[in-house]
Amino acid sequence: MESKMTKYLLIGSLCVAFVAAQNNTTIAATTTVTTPTTTVKTTIVTTSTTSSGTTATQAPTTSNSTNSSTTQSSTTQPSTTQPSTTTSPITTSAKPEWKTFVVSNGSVDCIILQMNAQFTIKYMDVENKTKDAKFILPHNSSAAVEGNCLNALETITINMYDNAVSMTMRFTNDGNNVALANATVEYNTKDSTVFPNATDVKNSSNGHFDNVQAPVNSYYRCNSAINPTFDDKVSVTITNLKVTAFNQNNKTDDFGGGKETVCLADTQTDNIVPIAVGAALAGLVVIVLIAYLIGRRTNRQGYQSV
Numbered sequence: 001m002e003s004k005m006t007k008y009l010l011i012g013s014l015c016v017a018f019v020a021a022q023n024n025t026t027i028a029a030t031t032t033v034t035t036p037t038t039t040v041k042t043t044i045v046t047t048s049t050t051s052s053g054t055t056a057t058q059a060p061t062t063s064n065s066t067n068s069s070t071t072q073s074s075t076t077q078p079s080t081t082q083p084s085t086t087t088s089p090i091t092t093s094a095k096p097e098w099k100t101f102v103v104s105n106g107s108v109d110c111i112i113l114q115m116n117a118q119f120t121i122k123y124m125d126v127e128n129k130t131k132d133a134k135f136i137l138p139h140n141s142s143a144a145v146e147g148n149c150l151n152a153l154e155t156i157t158i159n160m161y162d163n164a165v166s167m168t169m170r171f172t173n174d175g176n177n178v179a180l181a182n183a184t185v186e187y188n189t190k191d192s193t194v195f196p197n198a199t200d201v202k203n204s205s206n207g208h209f210d211n212v213q214a215p216v217n218s219y220y221r222c223n224s225a226i227n228p229t230f231d232d233k234v235s236v237t238i239t240n241l242k243v244t245a246f247n248q249n250n251k252t253d254d255f256g257g258g259k260e261t262v263c264l265a266d267t268q269t270d271n272i273v274p275i276a277v278g279a280a281l282a283g284l285v286v287i288v289l290i291a292y293l294i295g296r297r298t299n300r301q302g303y304q305s306v
Contacts, residue, residue, distance in 0.1 A: 099139040102252065103147035103156050109252045110149035111156045111171065112219075114242045119165065120235040123189045125197040133195050135161070154245050164191030167236075171245035178245050179213035180220070182206065185234050205234040212241075214261035219244035222263035 103111040117137035125131050137143065138160055147156040157168040168184045185205050189198035207230035214220040219242065226238040244255045251257035 099143065100252070101143070101145045101156060101158060103145065103149060103154070105149035108248060108250060110247050111147060111154055111245045112243065112247060112252055112255050113156060113169075114240070116239045117167070118237045118239075119185070121165075121185075121187055121195075122233045123195050123198045123201070126199060127197070131195075131198070133189075133198075135165070135194055137167075149246075161191055161194050164188050164194050173216065173246050175216070177213045177215055178220075180209045180243065180245075182208040183228055183236075185230065185236065187234075203233070205230045207231075207234070207236065212263075214244070215259070216246065217248070217256065218258035218261050219255035220261050220263070222266055224263060224265035226263075 099114070101111075101113040102109045115137070119133075119135050119137070121133045122130055123133060137158065142160060142162075144159045145156060146159070148154065152173060154171045154173075155168055156171075157166055159166045165185070165187045168186075170181050170183065172179050172181045183206075185207070186203070187195075188200075188202045189195040190200040192198070207228040209226070209228045212220060212222070212226065222241045223239065226241060228236055228238070230236060242255060244258070247256040249256055
């Protein structure tokens with residue numbers, strides 16, 4: 001029995017000694033990690049513009065250096081020159097000023113005229129084909145005016161397009177009313193700008209106006225289209241007409257300072273707006289009245305059923 005105890009004690013002592021020996025032994029494994037330091041150097045992009053309008057751009061360069069003595073060399077890309085581009089500005093013509101055509105008798109402007117005019121003239125070209133020349137009355141210095149101031153007849157002639165076309169308007173005075181009685185259009189097709197590829201022929205056409213008149217010492221206004229009657233070769237459309245003739249004072253800006261006579265077409269146009277507004281209001285009143293009567297009838301039927 002004692003020998004077994006001694007045996008166990010011996011085994012236990014050996015185990016304790018083994019464990020103690022393990023605790024006194026240190027296994028050191030030292031690991032050193034070195035992180036390389038990276039330095040980044042960035043060069044700002046520089047853009048320069050030369051006097052010729054070209055642009056040169058230098059790409060940024062980057063240098064990297066590490067502790068392991070590994071260095072990347074700096075790289076500079078070649079400069080690239082972009083071709084210069086020139087854009088022409090868009091040119092727009094200014095709106096022409098409204099021109100007043102005047103015939104003077106000494107210090108007094110006897111005829112004062114403003115208007116727009118659209119011309120259509122048929123002509124024969126070099127191939128013996130019928131063409132239409134369409135143009136407008138110019139409102140610049142290319143339109144020259146001449147005329148005369150007489151007791152019973154006054155005329156104004158507007159020469160345009162280097163005298164290729166002219167229009168003469170005649171006014172009569174019967175003591176009570178001043179009327180734009182008739183007109184003559186003369187044209188020379190030698191002008192290639194107005195009459196391209198035309199034969200050299202001079203021509204004229206007479207036309208008359210209907211009821212274009214105003215009392216003496218007043219002026220006539222008509223914004224609506226006026227179409228004087230010419231032959232089958234000439235067509236003229238006049239709009240925004242404002243004119244006085246046989247004027248005897250210096251109030252040119254006010255067309256003589258007299259009363260205004262408005263054409264019938266403008267009067268009818270001016271009446272359309274109030275008529276339309278009145279009709280719309282009347283229709284609205286009728287709709288409201290009908291809705292009121294329907295609602296009242298519905299309520300009455302509801303009361304009777306209760």
